[in-house]
Amino acid sequence: MHPLKPALLSLAVAATSHAALAEEAPSTLFTEGKPILDARYRYEHVDQDNNLRHANAQTLRTRVGFQSGKWYGLSGLVEVDNVSRLGDAAYNSSRNGQTDYAMVVDPDGTEVNQALLRYDQAFGSAVLGRQRINLDNQRFVGGVAWRQNEQTYDAALGQLKPLDGLTLTYAYLDNINTIFGPDNGRFDNRTNPANIEGHSHLFNAQYQVMPALTVTAYGYLLGLDNIAVTAASPLGSLSSATRGLRLNGALGGFSYALEYARQQDYADNPQDLDSEYYLAELGYVLKGVQLKGGYEVLGGDSGPGNRAFQTPLATKHLFQGWADQFLTTPADGIEDAYLGFTAPLAGGSLQAWYHDFASERGGDRYGDEIDLSYTRPIPGVKGLVGMLKYAHYDSADRTRTLDTEKFWAQLQYSY
Template sequence: MRIKTCLLTATAIACFSSPALAAPGDPIVIEEGWTLDLQANTRLRYETVSQDNAAGDADALTLRGRLGAELAHMGFKVLVEGEGTAALIDDYNDTQPGNGVEPFSVVADPENMELNRIQVSYSDEGFTGTLGRQRVIMGNARFVGNVGWRQNEQTFDAARLQVGTGPFKADAVWAISQRTIFGVDSPNEYFDGNFVFLNAGVDLDVVDVTAFSYIVDYDTRDAFSSQTFGATASAAVPLGAASLDLSATYATQADAGSNPVDYSADFISLTVGTTIAGFNLSANYEELGSDDGVAAFQTPMATLHAFQGWADLFLTTPATGVRDYNVGLRKQFSLPGVGNVTAAVIYHDFDSDFGGIDYGSEWDASLGFKVGPVGLLLKYANYDANAFAVDTEKFWLQAEYSF
């Protein structure tokens, strides 16, 4: 604990107080044609969780640090990056079974020290290939992402090929291991298997269309093995001085590999947005369908925190599915002495897809701005269970700096 804390504190001090050591985006020239890009990130976050159950209120102050170096030569790059998290206040359930009874609500940021990424890549015009432990974000991360909200990032041991020419784009990933957010001391540190992610689309003047396929075949996590096929279309329709932003996604999912349940379920997402007087308004309907209550559409590799409420009550889809009706209001404005500030308020109403169950509702709000090079974020979530789960209230205060 003490060693981890000292290392991470040193990283934080270096990042927050010494940005002049390496200007952002300015790699070091070793010799002609060779560069070395030193990268660092530190994030200090205070998180509280209060739930209407027997678990005690959680208080977590965690410090996450990343240090990396990328050597580049003639389109080739080699990146090595370490990541660690220390708990400065640890009155929370960190999900680690070896830590005994922790009578608090969950904050899924365990203490951890690991090799986050180690990869080799090559890029040429319209082409990038990457091999090794890497960050993978497909589309908007609804099905495959890096779970960037948590302190320990999700990565994959994978081979990736990305190509693009004119309006056409394609992205193909074959992975053999999902390196989760739960850390090296957890039995859920990683899940091996055979995973294939495919995106291909065309970006036209009128509409952007992407077809996708996600094949998830776990070695041991059989209940989450699945095959998903679908497509997304988005368009911006002129509306006077503004525009109407439209997006629609449909997908179908069935069991795959050794999944013991024979099921089929649909995914639907419909979004309408516009900007009026500087306010961004959005309305969304998202459905993770159920096969008559037997099993539901699952997204075990997604960046789940970004969807269905920040309180994270639906990280695993209930067998009866989820229907999420949500509206959001966002605004950017300037404050003297602070600069640009981004504020957001979102309301969710949740129902089941099967069985007519009222899952409750949730209010989310956030405020983000910068003080010099340091990004600050205040964030709040309040879930009203309506007898489905438990009332949950969460608050975050976060500071982050990168170079």
């Protein structure tokens, strides 16, 4: 062998190693990091057919933080939120004592929204700390990002991807920072604590067989110690074990979702739970317009108290209408038949939805709802998006629900 070849090989290896070390220098945590800056102004109007005064809430949610770069797969994130009222407190935030007004759940306060360490490698990731968790379509576990104070989780979460298309997720929850926080006070009750305490386990296995079929099996074991299904119910009555199967996919212009779940009591729940969930949904894209219709059922129960199928950790605003009339499933359950579309319009996006609600037990009508929204980036200001949104719920049984009208105007800037 030529004497220069070993020397050249050594130099090449050394150069490669040096480059690798340079790429993995601890300074990349800062030099490749990026600041987080987000501001969201919202005006919300609520008009209900009762003795409460109309709510008019102006709030500003400001978020600042830092997302680090990666060093040998390690990274970190810190994010702080502040929610501030602008103008008069002409609404009930659940904490401000304005109980003669309709509810707008956006309490004032400052809180660490996320603070976590993350490790990524080829076959998965792990996250430890206060974090955002959104599983599947957020029907059972989500961040409730619609409200000004996002729901986050003090948790340890791990994901494994041992095969192409297969994702296995497990999370242990120690504390849930709810939308009602950051603080409790003399106006809260057992249905809206700032923090939900307890020990919960989330299992989710998702396998994309092909574009036309994704199969997801899940088990959500929720030990929720200091919250109740209603203000008169015992603490722990939302602790539950929900196990289910979801099939969804797309083929051509069509999309679909089919889902079934069963919910039973768990941990120290003093109530005997046994209810079911069903979903059938079909969509079609026609010349850029996304059409979708579906039928969703959350089962009721004939026993004492409210033992219906509940979704306490869900992003509930995404489901059963934007007027938020069914954040707690009624004791007789609920059937929701819905139809709507999303369409591009004048550089933005227009949505329109119709819902028809009935009880799952007995088939009594609750009412119907029309939802409209338009979202558009604001020209000339990068990162600024405007939104107008409207919901009108018409009650068919005023002993159970109330006529409700809501309107939102929002501006959000993200850096």
